[in-house]
Amino acid sequence: MKSIQLRGIAAAVSGALLLGAAPLALADSTDDIINALIGKGVLTEEEGALLQKGRAGEKEAAEKKKASEVKASFKDGITWESGDKSTKMSVNGRIQLDSRTSDWSESSSGTEANANSADTFDIRRAYLGVKGTFWDYYSFEATADFAQNGSDLDVAYLNVHWWKEAQFQFGQFKMPFSLEERTSSRFIDFQERSFVNNSNITPGKEQGVMVHGTPFKGINYALAYSTGQGKNTDETDVREDSKDWIAHADANFAEIADIKDAVIHVGASYANGDQPSTKSVSAQRTEGRGVEFFASGALTDDGRSVERTRQGVEGSFAYGPVKLQGEYAMAKYEGQSGVVDYEREIKAWYAEALWLITGESYADSYKGGKYDRIKPKNNFNPKGQGWGAWEVGVRFSDFDASDFTVANSATTGRLTAGRTNEADSWTVGLKWLPNPNTRFLLNYVDTDFDSDVTIGNVTEDSEKSLTFRAQFDF
Incomplete structure (x- = not known):
């Protein structure tokens, strides 16, 4: 030895x-x-x-x-990751502090005509949540919004991604409809989304299941089956199955053709289902988040439910620091009330143009069929070595619910007295991003109503508003 x-x-x-x-x-x-x-x-x-x-x-x-080590880091959120990268979890959040002022008149008594028209500060969103991935293939997210009436569950879902071509999602999540809706509120082009985002036309976050994926380079699809009732709302009608089928597909031809620094995005969405009888059509506020200019009574059907069909098309074309984008969407309601068969439509569209003055490329923020975080070439430095990213934009939107009139019978979509069924809006915006996680937005919104709107003894044919947002997300 x-x-x-x-x-x-x-x-x-x-x-x-x-x-x-x-x-x-x-x-x-x-x-x-x-x-x-x-x-x-x-x-x-x-x-x-x-x-x-x-x-x-x-x-x-x-x-x-x-493999057993856990490392903490910060990359658009506080993240913990295992050494073999198979498991990670992050804490994420966003804060949006808004202010808005409008020219809507006061009533003869000196009070505001409507609470929505008041000049105010507003905590628009205050999200805090966790998301992560376990054993490579199982992702989750659970987020609450503390700005809406105390606290409100925003999303809570499990996503199983065994294959990128076919992933499976379960829970409450954003439905696959409309480019503007699928883009997070952290990254939308203006302070508020357009008229297309009316909940009558565009489904938002709902409870359900979905299969989605990227079967080929630059091509995405999704098919969802949801309650059709909106966020945090279960289906309660035991006699009628009022769930929605929602389908979406989009393609980025710039990615397919390997065109660098560009986005050529086209997409289409379709949804069909029934909504419970006596459910009211959602009201519509201006894009300055001001007065509620459109409202209607409930839609009823002797057969217990009203059929709702929604369709939308979208296009976004970007090259370098310039982007053009637009969408058209509509919703059709069909039902029977007594001996009256009725059909009511709501239509909306927008077109916009944006320019990143500081030269960042929109293609760098596009992924998975939607736009994400813009990263400034040089973060703002108070010592004068960087000014962040600056963007200017303009948008025109149109809302048309002319099928809803005061002459309609009460149960077939009667326009509420003092409201209008058509409006259009111009929005001009300036945006400053000192760094990827911070945004300041200043918007001027000019809305014209097709007919006078009367609220609180005040009658106006337009609304002009100035809005501001300070936002931080992680």
């Missing part, structure tokens, strides 16, 4: 001396060195095998230790 130890020491010394020799100069690992020493006769094969076995054990122990 002693002779083996002495021989091992001699071998180690000899190995150290031989490291300076040319034949071993190219050895790049411990295993290479051991094999070279065996070849030189410094070590026997038995001794070399023992050393390699020990080395293998050390490697295995090091790999297990690395």
